[in-house]
Amino acid sequence: MSKDNQGDLWEVFIQPKAGRPHKHVGSLHAYDKEMAMKSARDLYTRRQEGVGIWIVKAEEIISSQAADAESFFDPADDKIYRHPTFYELPDGIKHI
Amino acid sequence: MMEDSKKLEEFQAKIDADVKIEPKDWMPEKYRQNLIRQISQHAHSEIIGMQPEGNWLTRAPSLRSKKILMAKIQDEAGHGLYLYCAAETLGVKREQFLKWLHDGVAKYSSVFNYPTLSWADIGAIGWLVDGAAIVNQVSLQGTSYGPYSRAMVKICKEESFHQRQGYEIIVNLANGTKEQKQMAQDALDRWWWPSIMMFGPHDADSAHSNQSLKWKIKRESNDELRQRYIDKTIHQGEHLGLTFPDENLKWNDKTKHYDYSPIDWDEFWNVVKGNGPGNKARLAHHTKAHNDGAWVREAAIAFQEKQKLKSKIA
Ligand SMILES: [Fe+2]
Numbered sequence A: 001m002s003k004d005n006q007g008d009l010w011e012v013f014i015q016p017k018a019g020r021p022h023k024h025v026g027s028l029h030a031y032d033k034e035m036a037m038k039s040a041r042d043l044y045t046r047r048q049e050g051v052g053i054w055i056v057k058a059e060e061i062i063s064s065q066a067a068d069a070e071s072f073f074d075p076a077d078d079k080i081y082r083h084p085t086f087y088e089l090p091d092g093i094k095h096i
Numbered sequence B: 001m002m003e004d005s006k007k008l009e010e011f012q013a014k015i016d017a018d019v020k021i022e023p024k025d026w027m028p029e030k031y032r033q034n035l036i037r038q039i040s041q042h043a044h045s046e047i048i049g050m051q052p053e054g055n056w057l058t059r060a061p062s063l064r065s066k067k068i069l070m071a072k073i074q075d076e077a078g079h080g081l082y083l084y085c086a087a088e089t090l091g092v093k094r095e096q097f098l099k100w101l102h103d104g105v106a107k108y109s110s111v112f113n114y115p116t117l118s119w120a121d122i123g124a125i126g127w128l129v130d131g132a133a134i135v136n137q138v139s140l141q142g143t144s145y146g147p148y149s150r151a152m153v154k155i156c157k158e159e160s161f162h163q164r165q166g167y168e169i170i171v172n173l174a175n176g177t178k179e180q181k182q183m184a185q186d187a188l189d190r191w192w193w194p195s196i197m198m199f200g201p202h203d204a205d206s207a208h209s210n211q212s213l214k215w216k217i218k219r220e221s222n223d224e225l226r227q228r229y230i231d232k233t234i235h236q237g238e239h240l241g242l243t244f245p246d247e248n249l250k251w252n253d254k255t256k257h258y259d260y261s262p263i264d265w266d267e268f269w270n271v272v273k274g275n276g277p278g279n280k281a282r283l284a285h286h287t288k289a290h291n292d293g294a295w296v297r298e299a300a301i302a303f304q305e306k307q308k309l310k311s312k313i314a
């Protein structure tokens, strides 16, 4: 029995312009890094969409669990003093 | 069971509030199955659709048109891959999708079973088939499943060039010699009805429609989309002095839409069920290409394993 599969799943991030953050654009299948990079170029930058590419194997990504999102993020809920709108300023005060 | 009905309620509330559903979110099994069917069918259509167009690559009338057609077909390959990736987030592997296609379990748009007999057909495909696909895909940008919606946004950005390149071919033929104009007319005659049938059965006869609309997998019904396509396409043909193959096609001032003849559904179901002229050939070609590539995949897998071993030793 010979082996046959479509390769690993990789997630692709494109930097649209120098100085901008990389943004997730999609995924692809490839057997190794080099093939992943070439496929990402052909698949996601056919119209000059980017000047940089990051690729990560999907299985290496650590992600928060959607089901636990509420309790996981709730430490931020009661800390509205982290926002500037929390503070009251005397009338007439500007540039702060 | 109690928990399920509560989850279902929360799920529907999210849908109603236009919150996108993401891969790891809870979803009803039927929602997942519907999406797997629809997205993979969409992906297969993009890939199989490359065949009728590829048929004219080596016979394109100029280097310019050849380069353009190649870029268009390459885009369709990309669309297929975006969509397979979106479908895979639902828990089915790429290999499985290909197997379902080769085994005839999965469908693809039956429009791609028709042959491309002349260069004018390449024009008609871009103008009419891509034109109809765009109407559908623009609507699907608002689908409730996040990965599908994002794939649609990307695809729509690329599609408008497809329709224009096809229309340009038709324009050139329509403004050419008598014979060339006849080629354009002949292509319109053959592709018009198949393009209309791309939207699927009437709403009343569509098996999955109601639930799909409720879950916002689809945002508009088959008939709504079909009417929009017809309304915007007629003047593009008439402007060139071409005639649509439907004697009942006329503007209705009351409905503000075009009226059209009843659709020949026998023909439609015949082609959907795989009795169309091209179905066997299309699948055989895809299966052969896949099997012929097996040794490349095997070599790639062997190389990958060697790399892993090397990095372990180092
Ligand atoms: Fe496409």
Ligand SMILES: [Fe+2]
Pocket (backbone or CB within 6 Å): B076, B130, B159, B162
């Ligand atoms: Fe297209």
